[in-house]
Amino acid sequence: MNNFVYLYEDSFEELLYTLYYLIQNKIRPMNIQSESTYVANLFDSPFKVKQTNFSSYDYFIKRFGKEIMGLARDVYLSSHEKKELILYYFFVNACKYPDTILQRRNLKCVNAVLNISHYVHRETHKMKGFLRFQEMKNGFLYAKIETENFILFALAYHFKKRMPMENFVIQDMKRGVYAFYDTKNLYFLNEDQVKELSFDFSEQEMYMEELWKTFFHTIAIPERENRKCQRNFMPKKYWKYLIEMEEIS
Numbered sequence: 001m002n003n004f005v006y007l008y009e010d011s012f013e014e015l016l017y018t019l020y021y022l023i024q025n026k027i028r029p030m031n032i033q034s035e036s037t038y039v040a041n042l043f044d045s046p047f048k049v050k051q052t053n054f055s056s057y058d059y060f061i062k063r064f065g066k067e068i069m070g071l072a073r074d075v076y077l078s079s080h081e082k083k084e085l086i087l088y089y090f091f092v093n094a095c096k097y098p099d100t101i102l103q104r105r106n107l108k109c110v111n112a113v114l115n116i117s118h119y120v121h122r123e124t125h126k127m128k129g130f131l132r133f134q135e136m137k138n139g140f141l142y143a144k145i146e147t148e149n150f151i152l153f154a155l156a157y158h159f160k161k162r163m164p165m166e167n168f169v170i171q172d173m174k175r176g177v178y179a180f181y182d183t184k185n186l187y188f189l190n191e192d193q194v195k196e197l198s199f200d201f202s203e204q205e206m207y208m209e210e211l212w213k214t215f216f217h218t219i220a221i222p223e224r225e226n227r228k229c230q231r232n233f234m235p236k237k238y239w240k241y242l243i244e245m246e247e248i249s
Contacts, residue, residue, distance in 0.1 A: 003030050007048045008084075010034040012076050016056040019088055021049045023095065032084035064094055068101070074117035077150045086112045124151045128158055130238045133168060135205040138198055141168040144241045152179055153188070160186050169197070209243050216244040 006022065006029050008014040015034075022029055031044075040046065061069050072090070075083050089109035094101045104110050133141035141163075145152065152172045156179035159168060170179040178194050180187045239245040 003044055005031045005033055005038065005044045005046050007033060007035050007038055007046050010036045012073055013057050014051070015076060015084060015087070016060055016072075017051060017054070018049050019084075019091055020054075020056045020059065022088060023092060029085070029088060032088060034084075060091075064091075064098065068094060071102075071113050071117045074120045075113055077153070078116045078120050079148045079150075080112075080116055083116070086116070120149045120151065123147055123149055124154045124158075126235075126238065127151060127155055130234070130242065131155065131159075131170070132241060132243050134209070134243075135202045136198065137200045137202050139167060140197075141166055142199060142201075143168070143170050144173055145170060146173045146240060150175060152177055155179070156181065156186055156188070169194075213244060213246075 006018055008018040015032075018032065021027075022032075035048075038046065057069075060072075072087055075087055075090075080086065086109055089107075090101075090113050093104070093107055093109060097104060101110060102114070105114070127145060127147060131143050131145060133143045136142050145155065150172070152170060152175075156170055159170070160181050165183055166181075167183055168179075168181050172178070176191045178189045178191075180189055180194070234242075
């Protein structure tokens with residue numbers, strides 16, 4: 001017997017519409033996946049819900065409120081492979097217990113949503129401190145990230161608020177998406193849209209990097225080196241794009 005796989009275009013709004021359709025029609029799905037990650041096989045019956053002009057986001061936020069929708073968006077941006085099904089059961093139960101859903105930690109879906117949201121926020125907080133900008137010849141500041149969760153949006157808005165007068169580009173190496181800010185507007189672009197952008201570093205940047213590395217190594221005390229302790233405060237997975245850790249990583 002074939003299994004229905006409910007597909008949606010890779011956006012939060014499209015996922016919400018699919019969840020709305022399933023809940024309204026009392027369908028209990030075995031699998032929900034985005035079209036970009038779905039790999040077809042002989043045993044699946046892919047099905048895509050036909051979209052209408054109905055705003056599922058407005059419906060969900062009016063019914064469940066900003067806090068629950070914020071948690072749901074965190075889950076959507078996470079790398080959890082079962083995030084769609086987790087959100088389906090979370091909203092099914094939110095319909096049953098609209099006022100107490102977040103207190104029902106005994107439900108696996110609620111527990112999963114809260115834990116995933118915490119994980120996404122924790123990674124975002126760490127990257128705000130670990131992200132390193134480098135000056136390019138065209139005056140833009142450039143930074144690379146390679147994160148578990150899709151936190152580029154949160155980081156871009158954070159640095160837009162923190163550095164409103166700086167032009168910057170943040171590249172998500174894992175997903176091929178760029179956050180581009182020109183002191184007026186913030187854009188999210190794919191690789192094809194930034195082909196003409198130069199990523200050559202300025203001479204001043206190269207000079208400052210060498211100064212920073214020299215400072216970093218000079219203040220270090222070799223006799224007190226403790227890599228295990230260092231990894232506790234700054235996990236090794238974040239070293240790849242840290243200027244001061246290039247030689248070590």
